[in-house]
Amino acid sequence: MTSRPHSHDLYAVDQVRALDRRAIEVLGIPGIELMQRAAAAAFACLRRRWPSARRIGVYCGPGNNGGDGFLLAAMALDAGCQVDLYALSNEARGDAASARQRFEQAGGELRLWCGSMALSDVDVHVDALYGTGLTRPPEEQAAHLITQLNASGKPVLALDVPSGLNADTGQCPGMAIDAAATITFIAAKRGLYTGRAPGQVGDVELDLLDLPETLWEGMSPDSTLLEVQTLPPRSRHAHKGDNGHVLAIGGDSGTAGAIRLCGEAALRAGAGLVSVATRESNLVALNSARPELMAHAVDGPQALEPLLDRADVLAVGPGLGQAAWGHALWLTALEAGKPLVLDADGLNLLAREPRLFSQAAVLTPHPGEAARLLQCAIPDIEADRFAAARALAVRYHAIVVLKGAGSLVADPDGRLAVCPWGNPGMAAGGMGDLLTGVIAALLGQGCTPWQAACLGVGLHARAGDAAAASGERGLMASDLLLPLRRLLNGLDA
Numbered sequence: 023m024t025s026r027p028h029s030h031d032l033y034a035v036d037q038v039r040a041l042d043r044r045a046i047e048v049l050g051i052p053g054i055e056l057m058q059r060a061a062a063a064a065f066a067c068l069r070r071r072w073p074s075a076r077r078i079g080v081y082c083g084p085g086n087n088g089g090d091g092f093l094l095a096a097m098a099l100d101a102g103c104q105v106d107l108y109a110l111s112n113e114a115r116g117d118a119a120s121a122r123q124r125f126e127q128a129g130g131e132l133r134l135w136c137g138s139m140a141l142s143d144v145d146v147h148v149d150a151l152y153g154t155g156l157t158r159p160p161e162e163q164a165a166h167l168i169t170q171l172n173a174s175g176k177p178v179l180a181l182d183v184p185s186g187l188n189a190d191t192g193q194c195p196g197m198a199i200d201a202a203a204t205i206t207f208i209a210a211k212r213g214l215y216t217g218r219a220p221g222q223v224g225d226v227e228l229d230l231l232d233l234p235e236t237l238w239e240g241m242s243p244d245s246t247l248l249e250v251q252t253l254p255p256r257s258r259h260a261h262k263g264d265n266g267h268v269l270a271i272g273g274d275s276g277t278a279g280a281i282r283l284c285g286e287a288a289l290r291a292g293a294g295l296v297s298v299a300t301r302e303s304n305l306v307a308l309n310s311a312r313p314e315l316m317a318h319a320v321d322g323p324q325a326l327e328p329l330l331d332r333a334d335v336l337a338v339g340p341g342l343g344q345a346a347w348g349h350a351l352w353l354t355a356l357e358a359g360k361p362l363v364l365d366a367d368g369l370n371l372l373a374r375e376p377r378l379f380s381q382a383a384v385l386t387p388h389p390g391e392a393a394r395l396l397q398c399a400i401p402d403i404e405a406d407r408f409a410a411a412r413a414l415a416v417r418y419h420a421i422v423v424l425k426g427a428g429s430l431v432a433d434p435d436g437r438l439a440v441c442p443w444g445n446p447g448m449a450a451g452g453m454g455d456l457l458t459g460v461i462a463a464l465l466g467q468g469c470t471p472w473q474a475a476c477l478g479v480g481l482h483a484r485a486g487d488a489a490a491a492s493g494e495r496g497l498m499a500s501d502l503l504l505p506l507r508r509l510l511n512g513l514d515a
């Protein structure tokens with residue numbers, strides 16, 4: 023069976039290098055031919071996006087990414103454009119050297135970039151400084167050029183990867199290009215979708231360089247991008263008992279809001295019944311704000327047990343606290359053995375008292391919680407979010423949602439999905455409480471933990487994007503509830 027990568031299949035950089043080698047060594051396509059196809063695809067992309075561009079700035083680095091740039095510049099000259107090309111160094115090797123020669127044969131003039139230069143006035147910039155070969159932060163000259171390109175007010179088309187972004191991890195070790203669009207070749211690199219990437223890449227286009235399907239044979243993608251999904255329609259004779267009874271546990275004194283948002287999100291995500299186990303002091307507020315929630319005062323494990331017996335799924339953690347009350351409820355809830363979603367202080371308590379889950383479990387840490395769970399620092403998590411999410415899933419034997427731009431969903435079996443939606447307006451209090459409630463509701467409606475986490479993360483992020491139509495600033499978690507309901511039902515938000 024052949025497997026053709028489509029735009030939802032993501033590959034690690036080592037895999038992309040292996041594909042490049044295979045194309046050259048096994049399929050017998052010369053490297054310069056691949057470069058030519060990459061440059062042609064990129065020039066076509068530039069023309070499509072900026073049809074009136076006549077003056078083009080091209081910036082070439084020392085490797086094959088620079089080679090792509092030289093060939094694109096040659097094509098632009100042949101097409102009658104004015105090209106201002108700057109190279110970071112005078113040295114080019116292998117295919118990149120041939121590409122540079124081709125540029126000079128087309129009548130192009132190469133200028134070396136030095137720090138005191140100013141950019142020429144062009145319509146579009148083409149970034150061919152570094153691609154998948156970035157090994158360290160861009161040095162002074164390159165960093166200066168990147169700063170000027172980002173401040174130029176003109177769009178930048180990045181070839182393969184915005185320079186300065188690590189295409190494997192989504193991190194930027196130093197300065198990085200803010201691209202308006204990125205055209206990536208042969209395979210979608212996983213680091214274009216998470217961490218710092220969403221702020222750098224602009225629109226991402228994938229071009230497979232007309233390579234035959236056999237190229238990808240036997241190479242499974244490292245991960246996949248989430249796709250739009252909903253649940254199948256409800257049966258016409260559904261009964262509230264068929265749709266799951268979620269018990270949300272949390273809301274220590276003064277944090278009723280977190281547990282209310284979690285419970286309300288579970289209702290909007292289709293749970294049949296939602297009970298809340300919380301402090302007595304929260305009951306009046308909860309009942310008057312949202313009478314559909316069945317709020318119960320719970321002062322300790324004894325009061326919690328009958329509620330646990332009646333529940334199908336537990337959502338543990340929003341506003342729970344880590345003091346004696348929260349700890350006692352946490353322990354009792356985990357020992358009930360019911361499917362659960364763990365967030366916030368539920369995760370902080372887990373970091374203090376680690377355990378392997380034998381029940382179906384979804385953990386939803388942000389990078390700070392993930393660092394506590396792996397006993398490392400936040401920069402260690404961000405340095406390789408893929409590795410961190412997979413390590414957490416294995417260490418706790420649970421599905422893990424590593425939140426943050428480009429949220430990841432990881433399974434202990436190694437499967438991993440990346441969320442392409444969401445926006446910085448969602449960096450606001452209460453968003454995590456909603457996600458916990460949504461995933462719990464989906465578990466209660468028959469999804470497996472993997473399905474519930476993938477569908478829940480996607481719905482939550484798409485609802486965030488819909489709610490941000492009125493602006494990212496000022497977005498409140500509860501603004502997501504109605505779009506979430508519409509999206510879950512397959513309607514436009």
Ligand SMILES: NC(=O)C1=CN([C@@H]2O[C@H](COP(=O)(O)OP(=O)(O)OC[C@H]3O[C@@H](n4cnc5c(N)ncnc54)[C@H](O)[C@@H]3O)[C@@H](O)[C@H]2O)[C@@H](O)CC1
Nearest residue numbers: 042056057085086087152153154155156157158159160182
């Ligand atoms: N045959 C192939 O392998 C193909 C490669 N293509 C292009 O080639 C790129 C990969 O080429 P390379 O492996 O040559 O890598 P790059 O062109 O990304 O860069 C590698 C060069 O940059 C240097 N470098 C890395 N980080 C640096 C830093 N921070 N400061 C200064 N120098 C730094 C490296 O030492 C090396 O000389 C892809 O991203 C793609 O654009 C495309 O032409 C398609 C075909």
Ligand SMILES: [K+]
Nearest residue numbers: 149152183185
């Ligand atoms: K680049």
